[in-house]
Amino acid sequence: MSVKRKIAVLVGDGMGDEPVAELGGRTPLQAAGIPAIRRAAALGHVQLVHTVPPGLAPGSDVANMGLLGYNARENYTGRAAIEAAGQRLPLDPADVAYRTNLVTIQDGRMLDYSAGDISNGEAHELIAALNAAAARDGLQFHGGVSYRHLLIWRDGPTGLVLTPPHEISGKSVADHLPRGPRQDEARALMELSRRVFADHPVNQARVAGGRRPATQIWLWGFGQAMSLPPYPARYGLQGGVITAVDLVRGLAVLAGLEVIHVPGATGWIDTDYAGKARAAIDCLRRSDFVYVHVEAPDECGHKGLAAEKVRAIENFDRQVVAPVWAALEAAGHPYRLIVCTDHRTPVARRGHTSDPVPFAWVDGPLDPGAPDNASAAFDEFIPAAGIPPLVCDLISSLLEPA
Numbered sequence: 001m002s003v004k005r006k007i008a009v010l011v012g013d014g015m016g017d018e019p020v021a022e023l024g025g026r027t028p029l030q031a032a033g034i035p036a037i038r039r040a041a042a043l044g045h046v047q048l049v050h051t052v053p054p055g056l057a058p059g060s061d062v063a064n065m066g067l068l069g070y071n072a073r074e075n076y077t078g079r080a081a082i083e084a085a086g087q088r089l090p091l092d093p094a095d096v097a098y099r100t101n102l103v104t105i106q107d108g109r110m111l112d113y114s115a116g117d118i119s120n121g122e123a124h125e126l127i128a129a130l131n132a133a134a135a136r137d138g139l140q141f142h143g144g145v146s147y148r149h150l151l152i153w154r155d156g157p158t159g160l161v162l163t164p165p166h167e168i169s170g171k172s173v174a175d176h177l178p179r180g181p182r183q184d185e186a187r188a189l190m191e192l193s194r195r196v197f198a199d200h201p202v203n204q205a206r207v208a209g210g211r212r213p214a215t216q217i218w219l220w221g222f223g224q225a226m227s228l229p230p231y232p233a234r235y236g237l238q239g240g241v242i243t244a245v246d247l248v249r250g251l252a253v254l255a256g257l258e259v260i261h262v263p264g265a266t267g268w269i270d271t272d273y274a275g276k277a278r279a280a281i282d283c284l285r286r287s288d289f290v291y292v293h294v295e296a297p298d299e300c301g302h303k304g305l306a307a308e309k310v311r312a313i314e315n316f317d318r319q320v321v322a323p324v325w326a327a328l329e330a331a332g333h334p335y336r337l338i339v340c341t342d343h344r345t346p347v348a349r350r351g352h353t354s355d356p357v358p359f360a361w362v363d364g365p366l367d368p369g370a371p372d373n374a375s376a377a378f379d380e381f382i383p384a385a386g387i388p389p390l391v392c393d394l395i396s397s398l399l400e401p402a
């Protein structure tokens with residue numbers, strides 16, 4: 001009988017990019033020192049993949065579904081439905097969930113889709129104040145992580161065109177307000193939040209401390225109850241997911257995987273990379289599969305910070321990929337290590353694109369003579385023979401039993 005292979009999928013969110021002048025015309029992946037990832041590419045396989053099925057927007061929701069082996073065209077209802085699963089908020093068929101950002105709007109422009117990376121405690125105070133003013137039967141806000149929250153609205157509007165706030169950084173918001181049937185109801189909630197937050201003590205303290213206030217909520221990414229074929233039934237795999245964000249946590253819940261909490265995981269460049277790696281190694285010790293998601297490179301892309309993005313990618317390589325790979329090698333058990341990213345978040349655009357991204361995997365244990373310094377490119381310019389495949393198809397084949 002063959003021994004079951006351990007599988008680790010390590011995801012640096014938004015690592016893909018475009019050439020950046022500040023980096024001498026290189027992309028952050030090309031500029032970064034990432035010896036572990038380049039070694040995996042050299043000793044295993046590396047290629048470009050498409051993570052977003054045609055016709056869908058390149059969000060982390062759809063792209064991480066792809067990296068977990070699900071085609072969003074079949075199962076996806078909307079981002080907020082996944083985040084609701086992540087917060088263990090059950091959705092009835094009549095419920096509509098809306099992703100609710102705390103944002104900073106100044107002079108009519110989207111200054112910051114993250115309200116200065118507001119803390120959980122401050123954010124939850126604001127959400128509570130908003131509920132006190134707005135909640136009614138069938139309409140309630142739920143506090144999440146930092147600037148990321150949810151509205152669950154029974155029989156809420158499902159025909160609205162809503163714009164992700166991180167796609168309009170620096171732009172006028174007037175052209176991007178909710179549009180379509182019942183737009184006035186959605187706009188009224190956003191307007192109400194502006195009045196509730198205006199003189200709130202949390203914002204007064206933030207402004208006094210030189211930090212950005214959360215001037216209002218921004219609704220987007222709505223979805224209704226959804227389900228996914230679970231991992232144990234689909235691939236015969238038991239395992240867990242490590243992430244700081246409700247979105248990926250929600251995919252874990254929907255996929256029948258364990259949500260593993262790491263106390264220092266923040267979703268920002270100060271995240272506890274090493275803590276995530278330790279949790280991943282522990283998960284692989286007691287199960288078959290782990291999916292580690294690191295949000296930091298994406299956040300740097302959205303904020304237009306090239307040097308910080310390079311540093312986030314280097315931290316991912318040194319503190320996540322290298323130790324997890326070393327632990328797999330040390331265990332001596334058959335394994336497959338997959339290193340990938342969900343989409344490009346070019347620092348020049350400060351938003352996502354659907355262009356293909358690099359994807360690498362290596363099987364082990366390695367031959368005893370495998371060179372320590374092996375290195376191959378892991379970037380956006382890997383030569384592709386034909387159109388890169390959809391990652392959901394490739395990864396499904398890589399997750400099949402050996």
Ligand SMILES: [Zn+2]
Pocket residue numbers: 014060298299302345352
């Ligand atoms: Zn993003």
